[in-house]
Amino acid sequence: MGVSMIDGRIVVDWGQYFNQCTTYRGEEVLEKYKRILVALGILSFQKKSNWAVVSFSMFVNPSALSSQRLFFTRKHDAIEYAKLSGWDIDEVFQYSDQIISGSELKEA
Numbered sequence: 001m002g003v004s005m006i007d008g009r010i011v012v013d014w015g016q017y018f019n020q021c022t023t024y025r026g027e028e029v030l031e032k033y034k035r036i037l038v039a040l041g042i043l044s045f046q047k048k049s050n051w052a053v054v055s056f057s058m059f060v061n062p063s064a065l066s067s068q069r070l071f072f073t074r075k076h077d078a079i080e081y082a083k084l085s086g087w088d089i090d091e092v093f094q095y096s097d098q099i100i101s102g103s104e105l106k107e108a
Contacts, residue, residue: 003036010040014081017062027066034062034070042077043070047095051078055087071095079105 002016020030037043043062044050050071053060061081062070072078075094082089082105089102 002033003040003042010042012037012042012077012080014077014084017081018084018086031065034064037062038064038070041073044073045070047071049094049096051075051092051094053078053082053085053092054090055085057090060085060087060089 002013002020004011004013017033020033034043038045045064045068047069050073052069052071059069061072061078064070072081075092078092079100082092082102089105091102092100092105
């Protein structure tokens, strides 16, 4: 579901992820998908050096079991997730140094 390999690199189809969220084929499917993304190293329970997406001053990253926040390990996944979310994004930032404001997403 939404994960493929291109030139030896794991690519996540975040559009398909959001489609899965909106069509609601069951929380079990989404939780399984998120566990796969954690196992592949795309998402992490650790925030240090990883990426977060913020909308209206709230974190909107995926969460595990609807309560524990997950963080993006790759900048491009956080940006793609933010772009496709449909939410008004305040910023995409790394827990260390970089901040990308919502208005800068189009150029990223």
